[in-house]
Amino acid sequence: MSEVDYWRWLAVAVDEAKAGLAEGGIPIGAALIGADGQVLGSGHNRRVQDDDPSVHGETAAFRNAGRQRSYAGTTMVTTLSPCWYCSGLVRQFGIGRVIIGEARNFHGGHDWLAESGVEVVLLDDPECTRLMADFIEANPRLWYEDIGEDAQ
Amino acid sequence: MSEVDYWRWLAVAVDEAKAGLAEGGIPIGAALIGADGQVLGSGHNRRVQDDDPSVHGETAAFRNAGRQRSYAGTTMVTTLSPCWYCSGLVRQFGIGRVIIGEARNFHGGHDWLAESGVEVVLLDDPECTRLMADFIEANPRLWYEDIGEDAQ
Numbered sequence: 266m267s268e269v270d271y272w273r274w275l276a277v278a279v280d281e282a283k284a285g286l287a288e289g290g291i292p293i294g295a296a297l298i299g300a301d302g303q304v305l306g307s308g309h310n311r312r313v314q315d316d317d318p319s320v321h322g323e324t325a326a327f328r329n330a331g332r333q334r335s336y337a338g339t340t341m342v343t344t345l346s347p348c349w350y351c352s353g354l355v356r357q358f359g360i361g362r363v364i365i366g367e368a369r370n371f372h373g374g375h376d377w378l379a380e381s382g383v384e385v386v387l388l389d390d391p392e393c394t395r396l397m398a399d400f401i402e403a404n405p406r407l408w409y410e411d412i413g414e415d416a417q
Numbered sequence: 418m419s420e421v422d423y424w425r426w427l428a429v430a431v432d433e434a435k436a437g438l439a440e441g442g443i444p445i446g447a448a449l450i451g452a453d454g455q456v457l458g459s460g461h462n463r464r465v466q467d468d469d470p471s472v473h474g475e476t477a478a479f480r481n482a483g484r485q486r487s488y489a490g491t492t493m494v495t496t497l498s499p500c501w502y503c504s505g506l507v508r509q510f511g512i513g514r515v516i517i518g519e520a521r522n523f524h525g526g527h528d529w530l531a532e533s534g535v536e537v538v539l540l541d542d543p544e545c546t547r548l549m550a551d552f553i554e555a556n557p558r559l560w561y562e563d564i565g566e567d568a569q
Contacts, residue, residue, distance in 0.1 A: 318479065318510075319479050324476075331470070332464065332469075332562070335565075336565060348509045349508040349509035350502070350505040350506045352505055353500070353501040353504055353508075353526065354501075354502045354505065357502040358502070359566075410484070413487075413510035414511075415487065
């Protein structure tokens with residue numbers, strides 16, 4: 266896999282984030298990529314759409330990929346640095362690589378993942394950054410709810 | 418709250434675990450308890466029932482509690498030491514206390530939670546231990562799938 270693949274996978278996550286935004290939701294998307302480079306599943310945050318706090322972009326992608334006997338060689342690509350919940354998911358299931366659109370609006374657990382042996386690639390994509398910054402500015406209460414913090 | 422409450426809450430989680438087992442699933446249950454001691458939501462692992470790898474006991478309880486503006490003062494009670502995924506959930510959302518039925522069959526991330534300031538109470542309940550041990554002995558492949566490890 267090359268950086269061209271990483272950006273192609275990120276585009277899948279960005280499309281999910283935009284779909285979430287169009288539904289009135291929080292624009293965070295993700296995809297789980299198989300060892301062969303194919304998309305096993307993708308999804309986006311559905312807190313607003315389903316009134317379900319358990320569906321972050323990453324957990325949606327993980328769920329939509331269905332049951333896998335092993336996550337060896339898989340990659341999680343996400344538009345935003347994964348929170349502790351989603352970082353824990355990556356670590357528990359042995360997902361070997363995480364590709365992150367941006368970590369400017371939120372710095373989750375990706376350093377912890379790197380320390381535990383996960384390959385972390387931060388693409389620092391301006392489109393992801395703008396999408397999230399605009400959303401947070403317009404919807405601070407919803408955003409802080411999603412990460413379990415009091416609105417600031 | 419006293420230890421009597423802790424055991425009462427664990428009983429809710431144990432009932433969930435048994436319900437999961439009766440459905441042919443992995444017997445791990447949990448409940449999210451509000452600051453007032455009432456059950457906000459409870460649930461059990463649904464990997465088998467729904468073919469959904471994202472539903473652990475703790476994430477089911479979290480989901481079934483619905484959207485909460487804050488998790489201040491809440492307690493997660495679970496029959497088994499929470500894996501990294503579920504430990505990450507607790508940490509991200511600021512759930513302040515975790516009550517654990519047993520950690521003999523699986524030692525998850527609860528030491529990490531304790532280090533990060535979460536109150537951890539390990540009840541070491543023989544019923545929880547037996548329930549899980551019997552299940553793992555009869556279904557090793559399913560159990561290792563659930564924690565993302567190769568069957569041993």
